Amino acid sequence: MSLFKEAIKQIPKKPVTIKYPFEPGIIPPGLRGLPIWDMNKCILCVLCQNACPVSAIKMIPKGPDAGIVYDLSRCIFCAECADACPKKAITITDKFELATTSKSELIFHYKKSQ
Numbered sequence: 001m002s003l004f005k006e007a008i009k010q011i012p013k014k015p016v017t018i019k020y021p022f023e024p025g026i027i028p029p030g031l032r033g034l035p036i037w038d039m040n041k042c043i044l045c046v047l048c049q050n051a052c053p054v055s056a057i058k059m060i061p062k063g064p065d066a067g068i069v070y071d072l073s074r075c076i077f078c079a080e081c082a083d084a085c086p087k088k089a090i091t092i093t094d095k096f097e098l099a100t101t102s103k104s105e106l107i108f109h110y111k112k113s114q
């Protein structure tokens with residue numbers, strides 16, 4: 001088929017692309033986005049910190065700040081932390097629009113006492 005005929009054939013068809021970010025993005029099943037911690041389930045066992053290949057997780061074992069500090073700027077969304085957690089305290093969400101202009105918004109402090 002000539003290029004011209006092929007072009008004519010495509011005219012009435014809808015585009016396969018979307019106008020993201022002006023339209024919502026298509027989230028494929030199983031997308032690994034932002035991990036979140038449920039501190040009601042967490043027992044501060046340190047296994048997620050040890051499993052993280054990029055040191056994005058730091059556990060604070062004691063004191064008023066005891067809990068998990070997660071650094072989104074380091075995270076590679078591998079889900080190793082969630083797989084390692086014996087209490088299923090980490091959920092890998094499908095949140096992927098995580099850009100920010102503020103570095104402090106990339107640090108999440110999940111306190112055990114909250």
Ligand code: SF4
Nearest residue numbers: 052075076078079081
């Ligand atoms: S998803 Fe991977 S890189 Fe991100 S915090 Fe968990 S183990 Fe670390």
Ligand code: SF4
Nearest residue numbers: 042043045046048085
């Ligand atoms: S592996 Fe699970 S229970 Fe252990 S510190 Fe991490 S989130 Fe808490």
